[in-house]
Amino acid sequence: MTKRSWLTSSPVAAVVLPIIGLVAAITLWWGATVVFSIEPFLLPGPWDVLVKFFDQPGQLLSETGTSLLETIEGFLLAIVIGVPIALVIVRSVILERLVYPLLLMVNSIPKVAVAPLLVVWMGFGQWPKVVMVLLMCFFPIVISTAQGMKSTPTELVELMRSLNATRTQEFFKLRLRYAMPQIFTGFKVAISLAVIGSVIAEFVGATKGLGYVIQQSGASADTTLAFAAIALLSVMSIILFYGLVLLEHILLPWAQEKR
Amino acid sequence: MIRLNGVGQVFDGREGSVTALEEIDLHVRGGEFVTLIGRSGCGKSTLLRLIAGLLVPTSGSVQVAGEPVTGPRRDVSFMFQRPALLPWRSVLSNVMLPVEIDKGRGGRGKAEYRDRAHQLLELVGLQGFERRLPHELSGGMQQRVSLCRSLMRDPQVMLMDEPFSALDALTRTELSEELQRIKMELSTTIVFVTHSIEEAVVLADRVVVLTPRPGRMREVVDIDIPRPRSLGQDAHLTEVAAISGRLHALLSEKADVRPVDEVPR
Ligand SMILES: Nc1ncnc2c1ncn2[C@@H]1O[C@H](COP(=O)(O)OP(=O)(O)OP(=O)(O)O)[C@@H](O)[C@H]1O
Ligand SMILES: [Mg+2]
Numbered sequence: 001m002t003k004r005s006w007l008t009s010s011p012v013a014a015v016v017l018p019i020i021g022l023v024a025a026i027t028l029w030w031g032a033t034v035v036f037s038i039e040p041f042l043l044p045g046p047w048d049v050l051v052k053f054f055d056q057p058g059q060l061l062s063e064t065g066t067s068l069l070e071t072i073e074g075f076l077l078a079i080v081i082g083v084p085i086a087l088v089i090v091r092s093v094i095l096e097r098l099v100y101p102l103l104l105m106v107n108s109i110p111k112v113a114v115a116p117l118l119v120v121w122m123g124f125g126q127w128p129k130v131v132m133v134l135l136m137c138f139f140p141i142v143i144s145t146a147q148g149m150k151s152t153p154t155e156l157v158e159l160m161r162s163l164n165a166t167r168t169q170e171f172f173k174l175r176l177r178y179a180m181p182q183i184f185t186g187f188k189v190a191i192s193l194a195v196i197g198s199v200i201a202e203f204v205g206a207t208k209g210l211g212y213v214i215q216q217s218g219a220s221a222d223t224t225l226a227f228a229a230i231a232l233l234s235v236m237s238i239i240l241f242y243g244l245v246l247l248e249h250i251l252l253p254w255a256q257e258k259r
Numbered sequence: 260m261i262r263l264n265g266v267g268q269v270f271d272g273r274e275g276s277v278t279a280l281e282e283i284d285l286h287v288r289g290g291e292f293v294t295l296i297g298r299s300g301c302g303k304s305t306l307l308r309l310i311a312g313l314l315v316p317t318s319g320s321v322q323v324a325g326e327p328v329t330g331p332r333r334d335v336s337f338m339f340q341r342p343a344l345l346p347w348r349s350v351l352s353n354v355m356l357p358v359e360i361d362k363g364r365g366g367r368g369k370a371e372y373r374d375r376a377h378q379l380l381e382l383v384g385l386q387g388f389e390r391r392l393p394h395e396l397s398g399g400m401q402q403r404v405s406l407c408r409s410l411m412r413d414p415q416v417m418l419m420d421e422p423f424s425a426l427d428a429l430t431r432t433e434l435s436e437e438l439q440r441i442k443m444e445l446s447t448t449i450v451f452v453t454h455s456i457e458e459a460v461v462l463a464d465r466v467v468v469l470t471p472r473p474g475r476m477r478e479v480v481d482i483d484i485p486r487p488r489s490l491g492q493d494a495h496l497t498e499v500a501a502i503s504g505r506l507h508a509l510l511s512e513k514a515d516v517r518p519v520d521e522v523p524r
Contacts, residue, residue: 155339155343156343158313161313162331169360254347254392254393
């Protein structure tokens with residue numbers, strides 16, 4: 001009992017456990033390349049990848065920066081557009097019926113198919129990438145925000161009514177606040193998709209970014225470079241995700257209790 | 260203070276309409292403590308919500324302080340069965356919610372009320388907990404916060420819907436003593452719904468017995484036991500027991516009117 005509670009509750013364990021998991025996975029990877037003596041151009045070992053990164057760290061980090069910027073811009077844009085749309089949808093059944101199928105349709109389009117079109121429409125700059133990220137993140141943000149706005153307990157709504165609160169007060173002091181944990185869940189789903197979106201967009205018509213690096217390394221059979229780029233992508237994803245988790249802890253301390 | 264004349268409430272549901280209340284005539288005097296008892300579903304909550312202005316009666320009229328009720332009033336407070344605290348607000352800030360809402364609508368400033376909030380929290384023994392979040396409190400403490408919140412606007416009328424039913428017996432006794440004290444001090448008019456017959460008797464000047472389907476007033480019983488009364492050690496056990504017994508009998512009688520009221524459309 002004491003052992004379990006330490007492993008689940010201690011903040012030290014919360015940091016140490018993921019690291020143990022990560023180290024174990026990397027060891028397994030390394031073990032596989034050694035035991036089966038796999039050629040580095042098929043599957044490079046962790047060490048090869050690390051060496052590759054330190055060959056040209058500045059270059060790779062700058063590509064990471066490009067992808068990171070696109071990801072964050074697209075994600076923020078998705079919030080700025082998605083949250084208000086969700087708020088409007090929740091207020092009106094008519095609008096919900098009008099807009100929801102459209103959203104579903106847009107979401108069901110394979111985003112890879114759209115990537116070349118975006119290039120045709122917007123050129124080779126960062127815009128098609130930002131828009132791709134937006135397309136990827138938009139839906140989970142809208143859904144979770146709408147869901148959150150609908151989840152206000154009737155009891156609390158009745159409390160606000162009995163206190164003679166205006167509609168605006170009810171919205172800001174109750175509904176929106178109550179929806180925040182669910183909105184954040186949407187953000188956390190969206191941020192991982194955002195990273196994927198930026199890579200997809202960079203596969204097509206880009207001259208910068210980690211997606212571009214991966215695509216180029218495929219063409220020149222530089223598997224190790226591809227792995228280095230992929231590793232950077234995962235690190236970026238993880239940092240963005242835990243950044244959101246941290247923000248949630250700071251902004252919504254009351255919501256932790258529900259877990 | 261509260262006057263209900265021929266009040267009826269019919270709900271239109273999916274499977275036809277339900278008559279929740281019928282022909283309710285009730286006059287609650289200023290400063291009076293009325294408890295409502297009746298079986299589950301006989302319309303007690305509906306009656307409170309009508310007085311609170313959260314619901315418009317389908318027939319009859321509701322008056323508070325001589326004025327017809329058209330919506331929630333500032334001088335009427337509603338206390339729910341569950342604490343209904345906003346989970347992101349501290350205890351103090353939850354208690355301040357009513358005056359904050361007033362301020363948003365052009366009421367007086369917040370600071371003047373802060374002392375009042377502290378005073379109320381102290382009254383219910385929650386001094387030192389002002390900064391805690393609701394989930395850090397026990398159910399009984401949360402219900403005390405809710406009580407403070409409903410006292411914040413110095414209401415003339417307090418409507419309480421089974422406010423203590425989720426509490427253990429001891430806390431319940433304490434809180435009902437507290438409520439009587441507050442009531443005697445402030446001469447607030449209270450309408451209090453409960454499932455516990457003993458609680459109804461101990462608290463009330465008058466007990467209103469409702470029968471279900473449709474909800475009607477079966478009887479109104481005056482309680483003449485001197486105050487303060489208690490459910491605890493020095494309880495007025497014999498008197499309370501005698502009246503409770505009668506109320507038990509009333510409640511377990513079959514409703515004397517139509518057995519089923521679901522009218523198909
Ligand atoms: N909003 C509503 N829509 C439809 N029917 C309702 C609504 N509110 C209450 N009713 C019906 O009215 C009747 C009385 O409900 P009410 O909640 O007032 O009962 P109650 O006496 O408070 O019961 P309990 O003791 O279980 O709380 C019930 O039959 C219920 O189904
Ligand atoms: Mg009820």
